[in-house]
Amino acid sequence: MLVAPDVARLEAYVPGEQPASRSVVKLNTNENPYPPSPECAKALSSFDAASLRRYPDPVFSRLRRLVGKIHSVSPERVFVGNGSDEILSLAAKAFAWEGRRIGSLDPSYSLYKTIAAIRGVEWTADMRSRRISLFFWTNPNAPTGEYVEPSVIASYARKSKGVVLVDEAYADFARGNAMALAAAKDNRNIIVMRTLSKSYSLAGLKVGYAVGPEELISALYRIKDSYNIDAVAQTLAIAALSDRKWMRKNAAKIKKTRRAFTLALEKRGWDVVPSEANFVFARPPAPFKAAELKECLKANGVYVRHFPGPLTGERLRISIGTDGEMNRLLAVLDSLRS
Ligand SMILES: Cc1ncc(COP(=O)(O)O)c(C=O)c1O
Numbered sequence: 001m002l003v004a005p006d007v008a009r010l011e012a013y014v015p016g017e018q019p020a021s022r023s024v025v026k027l028n029t030n031e032n033p034y035p036p037s038p039e040c041a042k043a044l045s046s047f048d049a050a051s052l053r054r055y056p057d058p059v060f061s062r063l064r065r066l067v068g069k070i071h072s073v074s075p076e077r078v079f080v081g082n083g084s085d086e087i088l089s090l091a092a093k094a095f096a097w098e099g100r101r102i103g104s105l106d107p108s109y110s111l112y113k114t115i116a117a118i119r120g121v122e123w124t125a126d127m128r129s130r131r132i133s134l135f136f137w138t139n140p141n142a143p144t145g146e147y148v149e150p151s152v153i154a155s156y157a158r159k160s161k162g163v164v165l166v167d168e169a170y171a172d173f174a175r176g177n178a179m180a181l182a183a184a185k186d187n188r189n190i191i192v193m194r195t196l197s198k199s200y201s202l203a204g205l206k207v208g209y210a211v212g213p214e215e216l217i218s219a220l221y222r223i224k225d226s227y228n229i230d231a232v233a234q235t236l237a238i239a240a241l242s243d244r245k246w247m248r249k250n251a252a253k254i255k256k257t258r259r260a261f262t263l264a265l266e267k268r269g270w271d272v273v274p275s276e277a278n279f280v281f282a283r284p285p286a287p288f289k290a291a292e293l294k295e296c297l298k299a300n301g302v303y304v305r306h307f308p309g310p311l312t313g314e315r316l317r318i319s320i321g322t323d324g325e326m327n328r329l330l331a332v333l334d335s336l337r338s
Helices: 005-009 038-045 049-053 061-070 084-095 111-119 150-159 179-183 214-223 231-241 244-267 290-299 323-337
Strands: 078-081 101-104 122-124 132-138 163-167 190-195 208-211 279-283 316-319
Touching: 005 111, 038 231, 049 231, 061 078, 061 231, 078 084, 078 214, 084 111, 084 132, 084 163, 084 190, 084 208, 084 214, 101 111, 111 122, 132 150, 150 163, 150 179, 150 190, 179 190, 179 208, 208 214, 231 244, 244 279, 244 323, 290 316, 290 323
Parallel strands: 101 122, 101 132, 132 163, 163 190
Antiparallel strands: 078 208, 190 208, 279 316
């Protein structure tokens, strides 16, 4: 046997399709339809390629300081990952072990289950399980877009014996967030995680960060790869985070489109979960069936996501693009009905 039995058995996470064609309407991976801050293009064009012969700063000092400044915490309480997905994997290594469990909401980001399987621990949706040593609380949740008040998370964390990692990949599209919980001086077990992939329009860069108590953050530093954030990513992440106005402007446009698109779907008989993220999770009216409709839309050049299964299979997760992109999707829907 060449492959470890656990790995041979593993059901891999399936990311959304990345079609090569640029002419499709791509609403399947919650990417931002708007470009990143012009500060990123400037930083990229003035980047000194010769400097790449050296390894990057292993602890991304400038980037950490900037994140710390943004959230009013010391840099010792900031970790940066190669996408927030890397932080999730490192958290599983650091805070889960044999006999313990990793918990999450259900449905939620399906990568959590895969991460638990890779770590060799059980996954559970039973929030009251005493064996949970790490709970991934996605807020707003994916794929539903539902938002809970941070006080609900705080009350769970107070009772929990484990680490509560609040995955705030979509927080910039929501009415609030839990960062104050992570930044609080007496915080013992809450980590709040963000990504630059969604609101900052930098999915191709893969940078995410986490804020939490020093004891937990230092555990992540102990187990990370030496140079997990490359030099280009550090430079561009600093450029993007230095121009938060740009991010906020785009998030506001997306929220406006989300409102209009939700109404347009409802007018057509869809059931739409009220969303605080950059996507909606919606059930098409009969005679449409979600799985078939996804394929039909794809044949018409519109990509959306379908998650089979009892909790999710009746709905489609549709990322919010530009108004033009949403109108194209609506036009395809109308053409299928007529
Ligand atoms: C809930 C959630 N967490 C984390 C991620 C991963 O983000 P990143 O690109 O930073 O790895 C995603 C991406 O879709 C997500 O939906």
